[in-house]
Amino acid sequence: KNEVEQSPQNLTAQEGEFITINCSYSVGISALHWLQQHPGGGIVSLFMLSSGKKKHGRLIATINIQEKHSSLHITASHPRDSAVYICAVTPGRGANSKLTFGKGITLSVRP
């Protein structure tokens, strides 16, 4: 069993829809990261969080430490949000040591 599980594996949405991507993990962590990767492109860190909620523009990330679960929400989705969204965790202590990654979710937003 992977330490980081993401669901759903693939997701298609219509422009304007509210989108939720989930991540569950099975180990103690010091931080959880949401990353974005466009096709053929580099990787961008969207959020790094260890508790509560963070918001940046149309993106919101939440984490429930007790349930070992995090969600990434996209409001008013747009075709440019089409990308792979990767959840990663920093196991144990030390918020900025190595990352363990989920498989990623491919999001397609149709115009």
Place this chain on the structure above:
Amino acid sequence: DAGVIQSPRHEVTEMGQEVTLRCKPISGHNSLFWYRQTMMRGLELLIYFNNNVPIDDSGMPEDRFSAKMPNASFSTLKIQPSEPRDSAVYFCASSSWTDNQPQHFGDGTRLSIL
């Protein structure tokens, strides 16, 4: 801020050849990470450095892989001899460990071993 700079962007070579990937981290960052991404296995950590010292190399696949960080502004990942199964995208990332900030990724090197 130039970001994390990796070179080359693409590399195609024949099996058995030596391959050297290069990374320049963001100035002031004291942690550097090498990752590999494949379709089958996704993203995996190969090795990371804190203050130029290797901390965890448990992800390095085998002795054919080696990584160095001779100073705070440069790191290399070397594969010798290369094999077709080494074909992947290799990412370098850096961060400021003391500031507890997210990692910044380079654009990656797409490596194809024929």
